Amino acid sequence: MKILPIVLLCMGLVLLADGVYIQAKARLAQHLIAESWAEGQQKPWPWADTWPVARLRFKEVDSYVLAGAHGSALAFGPGHVDGTALPGKPGASVIAGHRDTHFGYLEDIQLDDKLAIQTIDSVWHEYRVISVEIIDTRKRDRFTLNTDRSLLVLITCYPFDAINPGGPLRYVVTATPGSDSTPAR
Numbered sequence: 448m449k450i451l452p453i454v455l456l457c458m459g460l461v462l463l464a465d466g467v468y469i470q471a472k473a474r475l476a477q478h479l480i481a482e483s484w485a486e487g488q489q490k491p492w493p494w495a496d497t498w499p500v501a502r503l504r505f506k507e508v509d510s511y512v513l514a515g516a517h518g519s520a521l522a523f524g525p526g527h528v529d530g531t532a533l534p535g536k537p538g539a540s541v542i543a544g545h546r547d548t549h550f551g552y553l554e555d556i557q558l559d560d561k562l563a564i565q566t567i568d569s570v571w572h573e574y575r576v577i578s579v580e581i582i583d584t585r586k587r588d589r590f591t592l593n594t595d596r597s598l599l600v601l602i603t604c605y606p607f608d609a610i611n612p613g614g615p616l617r618y619v620v621t622a623t624p625g626s627d628s629t630p631a632r
Contacts, residue, residue, distance in 0.1 A: 476523035501534035502565040535566035550603040574622035
């Protein structure tokens, strides 16, 4: 019976280490991506299978958006969903991210909040949040967008405090363009 507490303690330490590793990897990757973005490089590290396509800002939070919304990209930052408009371009641009790392701040976003996205050409584009909704993927075959309008759509899993990853619910923030500007650096 003396071994059970030791086993439980070891399991707890392993789970804690895993959680710290995920957060540390996400933060370090964003730092490397920021350097790559600033230097105009395509890939943030030599073996990367993705590259930054935009820089997203909400209040004090900056995150670099990577090409592709596949698992290997989302581990390092929000990902631009293939087949949607590039950020800052006409049409609907969809960006996905993990709720427990890069898109955790979406929980605090509200209608009329401002978002800004910097494109590869260094131009900042402002957006205003027009809707925040929770979608149950079990009740919809597809998430449909009005591609006739220019939109910025941010998607993450929901609820934010869920213990299990994934799940059928998605938190969807939709924003429309405001006035374009290039703020001071």
